[in-house]
Each structure stands twice: as C-alpha cells, then as structure tokens.
Amino acid sequence: MIRLIPLRSYKPGYRSWIAIWIILLLLLWEGIAWILHASMSPQQASSRLPYLHDVVMALFRHAGTLAEQGSVTFGNAAIGFAGGTLLGLALALLMSIAVWLERTLSPYVISSQMVPVIGLAPIVYGIIHNAEWARIVMAAYVTFFPIIIHTLKGLKSTAPEHLELMRSCGASLPxxxxxxxxxxxxxxxxSGMKIAAPLAVTSSIVVELMGAPDGLGVLMVSSLYYGNAxxxxxxxxxMLSMGxxxxxxxxxxxxxxxxxPWQPEFRTKRGGAA
Structure with missing residues (x-):
C-alpha cells in the first residue's frame, strides 16, 4: 500500500524562503540594471545602478583594500556596540529596581535619542578630534537605547508566580x-542587540564620512569623487557594509x-527540528 505524505511536509522552510528572496532580489537588480543600460548611455546607467556582476568583480578586485578598511570600521563598531550594550544593560537593571528610578531616568534616556546621528556625528567628531574614539562613541550611542527598551521590557515580563516564589524563599536581591x-x-x-548591531556599523560609517582618515566611509567618499571610474x-x-x-x-x-533555548521558536518540535 502506497503511503501518501501530507502536503505540508513539502512546504519550504524558513531558510528556503530566505534563499528564494535573495535570488529574486539579485535577479531584480540585474533586470533593472539591464533596462537602464538599454535605455541610456553606459556611463549614465552605471552611475544609477551598475550590473551586479560588475560589483562582484569589484569586490574581488579590491578585496585587500576592502578587507583592510572594513576591519577598521567593524572593529570600532564592535567596541562601541559592546560598550553600549553594557551601558544599556546596566541602566535597564537600575531602572527596574524601583519605579521612581525608571521615571527619573526615562526622560533623559528618551531625550538623548532626539538628536539624529547625521547631526550628532560631526559634533562628537569635532569635540573628540579622534576618528577612532568618535566612531566608538557613536556606535555606543545608537546601541544603548534599544538595549534599555527591550531589556527593561523583558525584566517586566517575568512571571509573577516566579517572583512570588523567590520572595517566599527569602531570596536576596542579587x-x-x-x-x-x-x-x-x-x-x-x-532583540535589542539584533536591532543595534547593524546601526552600530552604520553610525561608524557616518563618522567616517565626516573626514576620518580610514574606514569604509572614506572609500565611499573617494569613490564618489572619481565618479564612473x-x-x-x-x-x-x-555591499560590504551591508554584509x-x-x-x-x-x-x-x-x-x-x-x-x-527555552524560547518557543527554538524548541524542537515533535516529529522534526524547529
């Protein structure tokens, strides 16, 4: 007797959908570039959207320079991200101790994010006069806010019965x-870290656009200076900054x-992996 397999077992997984979307995006890029090159001069078309294979060739051709400058940007962004994470975690823990602490610190935390990065970056760079430290400070600046918000929400989501059990056992605050x-x-x-990590890289590049001596932002500015060449x-x-x-x-x-591993999306489902 032939056993029929349910149709749901043929559904592509999460990774398959990601691969499909990436392939469609790359094909769309090539298609739009082809249309532009067919409707205008090659110089004009390349200035708007070059062919994807030309970009990939440039990645391999300038791999050494891109790796060197990318490590500078990523290194400063990583240090700032780590510092901003520790600062945001410390402030979230402090604000969770008492309601009056949260109400006192919240206005300052929120108001600190009112200044856009593109406006704050030249101010920080002008005060510090050090590109490395300016990148670190800006990466920490864009990191600590989402860390505070999401960590504080997680602290407040603790089950009341768990807290009651800790109180009944006479547990200390630590x-x-x-x-x-x-x-x-x-x-x-x-969740806050996943939001902040790409922002830390972007903020470092913004500082580099203000006149830093090295980094991916410097390569962007110099490339624009030479135009189509x-x-x-x-x-x-x-592409490298996105990567x-x-x-x-x-x-x-x-x-x-x-x-x-206790989160629902990470638990192993019955009959297969999550």
Missing part, C-alpha cells in the same frame, strides 16, 4: 536577578539560540 529576572530579560536583550568600488563598499551588518545580526541570532 539572587532574584540572577536566578529569575535576568533569564526572563535575555530574549529582550538579544570607481562606481564599482562605491557599490562594493555598500558586515548582516553577519553581526546572524552571530547574535546564533548566540540567542544557544543561550535561550
């Missing part, structure tokens, strides 16, 4: 945070899966 509150806040912390290099720096942000997001997602 024990309550370590055994109950912090595990509840971890999913929120990782370096259009492949310009798009290659954009750095995507890799940062994926690394944090893997760490979240490893450190918070």
């Amino acid at each position: 024990a309550k945070y370590i055994k109950c509150l912090l595990p509840s806040a971890l999913p929120g912390l990782f 370096q259009v492949g290099m310009f798009w290659a720096t954009i 750095i942000g995507l890799i940062s997001y994926l690394v944090i997602s893997l760490a979240e899966r490893w450190l918070t």
Whole structure:
C-alpha cells in the first residue's frame, strides 16, 4: 500500500524562503540594471545602478583594500556596540529596581535619542578630534537605547508566580536577578542587540564620512569623487557594509539560540527540528 505524505511536509522552510528572496532580489537588480543600460548611455546607467556582476568583480578586485578598511570600521563598531550594550544593560537593571528610578531616568534616556546621528556625528567628531574614539562613541550611542527598551521590557515580563516564589524563599536581591529576572530579560536583550548591531556599523560609517582618515566611509567618499571610474568600488563598499551588518545580526541570532533555548521558536518540535 502506497503511503501518501501530507502536503505540508513539502512546504519550504524558513531558510528556503530566505534563499528564494535573495535570488529574486539579485535577479531584480540585474533586470533593472539591464533596462537602464538599454535605455541610456553606459556611463549614465552605471552611475544609477551598475550590473551586479560588475560589483562582484569589484569586490574581488579590491578585496585587500576592502578587507583592510572594513576591519577598521567593524572593529570600532564592535567596541562601541559592546560598550553600549553594557551601558544599556546596566541602566535597564537600575531602572527596574524601583519605579521612581525608571521615571527619573526615562526622560533623559528618551531625550538623548532626539538628536539624529547625521547631526550628532560631526559634533562628537569635532569635540573628540579622534576618528577612532568618535566612531566608538557613536556606535555606543545608537546601541544603548534599544538595549534599555527591550531589556527593561523583558525584566517586566517575568512571571509573577516566579517572583512570588523567590520572595517566599527569602531570596536576596542579587539572587532574584540572577536566578529569575535576568533569564526572563535575555530574549529582550538579544532583540535589542539584533536591532543595534547593524546601526552600530552604520553610525561608524557616518563618522567616517565626516573626514576620518580610514574606514569604509572614506572609500565611499573617494569613490564618489572619481565618479564612473570607481562606481564599482562605491557599490562594493555598500555591499560590504551591508554584509558586515548582516553577519553581526546572524552571530547574535546564533548566540540567542544557544543561550535561550527555552524560547518557543527554538524548541524542537515533535516529529522534526524547529
């Protein structure tokens, strides 16, 4: 007797959908570039959207320079991201201790984000007069706010019965945070980190556009200066910056899966993997 397999078992998984969307996006890029090159001169078309294969060739041709400058941008962004994460976590823990602390600090935390990065970057760079530290400060600046918001939400989502159990056991404040509150806040912390990681890279590049001596932002500005002669290099720096942000997001997602396996989306489903 032939056994029929349910149709739902043929449904593509999450990774398959990501691959499909990436392929469609790349085909769309090539299609639009072909239309532009067919309707105008090659110089005009390349200045608007070059062929994807030309950008890939530029990535390989300038791999050494891109790797060197990309490591500068990523290194400063990573340091600022780590510092902003620690600062945001510390402030979230402090604000969770008492309601009056949250009400006192919240206006300052929110008002700190009212200044756009593009406006704050030249101010910070002008005060510090050090491109490396300016990139670190700006990366930390865009990081700590989403960390505070999501971590504080996670701390508040702790089950009341768990807190009651800790109180009935006479647990101290540090024990309550370590055994109950912090595990509840971890999913929120990782959500904030996934939002902040690409922003940290972007903020570092913004500082580099203000006149830093090195980094991907410098390559972008110099490529624009040479016009069509370096259009492949310009798009290659954009692709690399996107890749750095995507890799940062994926690394944090893997760490979240490893450190918070109790979340519903990470649990092994009956009859197959999640």
